[in-house]
Amino acid sequence: MTTVDEQRTDEQRTAVFRPAGTPEGLEDLRTLVNTAIDTLRDAHLVRGGPVLPGGPPAVAEAARRALEGPLLPERPQAPDEVFRELIAAYANWAVDLTHPAAVARMQCPPTSVAIAAELVTATLNQSLHAWESGPFALELERYVVRELAELAGYGTESGGTLTAGGSLSNLMAVLAARDSVVTTPAGGTPFADGLANLGRRPVILCSDATHFSIGRAVGITGIGEDAILRAPADPTGRLIPDELDRMLAELPADTVPVAIIACAGSTDEGWVDPLPELVAVARKYGVWLHVDAAYGGGMLLSPRLRGRLAGIADADSITMDLHKFGWTPASTGVFLVRSARSLDALSQQTTTLNADDDKAAGYYGLYADSVQATRRVDALKVAVTLRSHGRDGMAELVDRCHELAGHAAERVAAEPRLELAAAPALSTVLLRWAQDPDLERADAFNGALRRRLMSDGTALLARTRVPRADGTNPVFLKLMLLNPATTTEQLDLVVAGIVATAEAMEAESAGTAAAQDRPVPDHGGA
C-alpha cells in the first residue's frame, strides 16, 4: 500500500475526502440532503402509521438486511448509495413522532427550523471547551443559559450549562449538592478527598415518583443508591413537606443530608411537588434542593401553567429538557444552578486549557461548567426555535399539549371498559383495559395490548404502574402528548384504535386459549 501511496500526488490521495464545510463539500451536502428529504418523505408516506407493523422480528429482519456486511468494507463505496440505502432502512423503521398515535415516549417531533440549525451545528462542528474551539458558540451558549436561567427566575449569580440530557443534568445536580453541602474530615470536598473516609453516611431524600436517573446519579457519585430515603407522599405521589421536615429532624447523628430531590412533572402523571414548602424545609435544614423539571420545566413557557412551578427560583438547581417541551431534537438538556459557584468542583486547571494569561486577554472556554470536554453545540437550535416561536408561540404549543391530554382523558373516561388513572396534570393520560377483575391477568392483558398495538403498527404507548387507593399497583398504559399538531379528532381515533384492538384480543382469546402474543407476519420494509 505504501508503494501505491508514493505513486500518487497529494490531490489523488485526498480525493476520497471532502469535508462538508468547503464550497465543494457543501454542494455534495446539498445533493445528499435532498436525497435525505426525499427519503424521509417517502418513508413518512409508506409508513402510514406511527411505526411499520411487525414488531421486533420484523425490525430485526430489516436490520439484518440493511446492516449485512461489515461496518468497514475493504474498499470505499459510493457515498450516495451507502447513504440512500442506510437512511431508507433507518427512516422506514423509525418511530414517526409526527404521527398522532406515536405517544409512548418523551420525544417531541422537532420543528423544521431546529433541524436546519442542527445541520449548521454539525457542519461547523464547533465545541465549547476552549475559545478557539468555537468563539461565537461560546457566546451563544452563555446567552441561552442566561436567558433560560432568567426564565426560571434565577438571578445574575446563577450558572448552568446545556447537557446531553436529563440524566446528566441530574448527575450534575447530585454532584453539585454533594460537593457544596458535604465536607470531608480533611475539610475538603468529596471531589478531591473522596467519600471512603467520610465518617458520616450521606443521604438523599425524595419520593417514589423520582426518575430512575436520580438513583443512578446517587450510585455514580459514590453516595450509593441505598442512601436514598423515600419520603412519604400524598395520594397523588407528591412529597409531604411536614413528613420531610420530620425525617430531617430525626436523621441519625452519623448521617449527613446531601439533597432533597423534588419532582416538577413526574414521569407518569406530571405532578409537581409542593415547591414553596419544600424550599422552606430545605432552608430550615440547610439542605440542597434540586428540582427535576426535565419534563415539567416546559410549564415555564406557559403563562397559564407556570404558576404550578412557583418556588422553583428558590431551588438550588434545576433540570430541564428542551427536547421534551421545546421541540428541539435531542440532545437539549439544561442544567441550572442558583449560584454559579456550585460548579467549582469541575474547574480544575489544565495545562492545555484556560491559562491565566489567556483568560486575562479574554480567551476563555466552558469546560469547567460541564462534565464534558469536547461538547457539541446544542444552543443554536434552541435559539432559532425559541426566537422564531416567541413567548406566545411557545406558550401555545405547551398549552395545546395540555389541552390534548384533557381531551383524551375525557374520551377515555367516557369509555366504560377503560379505566382512567386521574385527570391529567400536564400532558400524560394513563389508562388501562379494565374488563378483568383478576389483577394479574389484567396486567398481562394490558402489557400484551401494548405490544399488540406496537406490532400491528396501530399505536405506540408507554407502560407503567400506578398505585391506587385500594393498595393495588396495576399496569397502566400511558399516552404522552408532545405533538401540538395533533387534532382532537385524531386523538379520538387513537383511543378508538386502542379499544378496537383490545376488543379483537378479547374475541381471539375467547376463540383460542392464548392468542395474546400471536406471531405477527413480517410486512417487510415497504
Place this chain on the structure above:
Amino acid sequence: MTTVDEQRTDEQRTAVFRPAGTPEGLEDLRTLVNTAIDTLRDAHLVRGGPVLPGGPPAVAEAARRALEGPLLPERPQAPDEVFRELIAAYANWAVDLTHPAAVARMQCPPTSVAIAAELVTATLNQSLHAWESGPFALELERYVVRELAELAGYGTESGGTLTAGGSLSNLMAVLAARDSVVTTPAGGTPFADGLANLGRRPVILCSDATHFSIGRAVGITGIGEDAILRAPADPTGRLIPDELDRMLAELPADTVPVAIIACAGSTDEGWVDPLPELVAVARKYGVWLHVDAAYGGGMLLSPRLRGRLAGIADADSITMDLHKFGWTPASTGVFLVRSARSLDALSQQTTTLNADDDKAAGYYGLYADSVQATRRVDALKVAVTLRSHGRDGMAELVDRCHELAGHAAERVAAEPRLELAAAPALSTVLLRWAQDPDLERADAFNGALRRRLMSDGTALLARTRVPRADGTNPVFLKLMLLNPATTTEQLDLVVAGIVATAEAMEAESAGTAAAQDRPVPDHGGA
C-alpha cells in the same frame, strides 16, 4: 388569552407549529437547508482564514449584535429571518475546521455524508432507551458498537455504548472499574452501598499525561481526585510497567487499587503507553486496565499504525472518539468493555422500561448500557461514514494526518528560531519560538504569539507545556492535524505564518516597550 384561544379552530391554533418530519415540514426544511448551505458557503468565502480577525472583543461585539434582545420575544418571528440572521452570525464567527491553519483542537472537519446523516438523525429524533423510542436505531447502535468492539479486537462477550464524548466514556470506565473491582463491607458494590464506609482507600494509577477527564471521573465517582497516584514515566511520558508493578506491590494494606489508566494517544504528543506490559501488570494484581484511546483509537483504522495499539484487546475497557479520527461531528464518543457484564451496575429495573414480559417478547431498550436515558442516535453518521470510506479509505485518512504531522515537524526543525519538541508520534506537532533564553519571558512570548495568531485570524494553535530533559517545562504551541484534505504546501504556509507573526512581534517589541497584547481593531462581521 383564553378568550382568543377559544375563538380559534384547531387548525388556526396549530398553524404556527409544523414538525420537520411531515411532507409539509420537510419542504420547509428543504428551503431552510438551502438557506443554511448558502450561508455556510458565503461565510466560508468571507472568512478567508481559520477565523475572522479581532479576537474576543470582536466576537463579543458580534454576539452583542446578533443576540440582542430576549431569547423569547413576545410575539412569534418569521422563522426564515430569525434563522438566517442567527446562523449567519454563528457561521461568520465560527472556527473554520476545513482551513489548513485551524489546527488548535481535536475537532475534525466532518464529511458531507456524516452531516447529511445528522439531518436524518435530528429529523426523526429517535432515542435508544426503549424499543418504541427507536426500533431500528437500537439495532443500528448495537451493530456499530459490535463492529467497533471487533475492530478493537474484543470478542463476543464484549459490550459498550456510544457516548456524548470521551469525558463521559472515561467516567463510565472509572465507574465500571470501581463497581467491578471494589466491594463494600456489606459485600455489595459502591453503586448500591456507597463509598462512605468502604474502609479501604481506593487508588487509581496513571501517568501525568492522563487527560484531565480522568481526574474528573475519579472526583465524580466519589473516589476522590487525591486518590490518583501518578506513576513514574519515561522521558516521553509513557508509563514504566516495572515502576507500576513496584507501586502496586507496595500499596498499603488499607488501600484498594481500582484501575490503571493507560493512555493510547496522549493529548499533547500522541504517545501510547506500553499496553502489552501494562496488561501483564494489571493481570498480576487483578486490577482493571482502562485504555483512554479517545485520540489514539483512530490508529485502529490504519494497518500501518495499529500495531502501536497491540495489547488493547486485553484491556478491560476502551475510550475512543470518532469525532477525532473518524470525521463525524461531535458527539461520537465510544465506550467499550471487554465483558458486557461490567455495566451491570446501570441496569436497574424501572416500572416504565424493560418489563419482563416485554423483554420476553423481544421489546428491549438500551438504557442500561448508558448513563443516559433519552439518548440521541450517533450511530447513523458513523455507519454511513465508515461504510462509504471503507477500510482502505479510513486508513488513508488517518495515515495522511500522520504524514502531515511528519511534514510539519520537518519544516519546524528546519527553522532555527523554532524549537520542535519531538518527532510526531501521531498527528501533533509541538513547537515554540525559542529566541529568548529567559524561560519566563519566552513562555509569555509564546502565549502572546498564540493569541496574536488568533486575533489576527492567521492560525489557531493550542498551547501546552512539555517537560524537557533539563527539568524545565516550557510553554509549547501545538498543531493538531486532523484534516486530511490539507496539503503539504498549505502546511508550509501555516508554519511560515507563525514565523512571520513572531518576527513582527519581535520587531514591535524592539520598537515599543510592551506591544505583545496590543488591542486589535474590530473588523466587524464582514
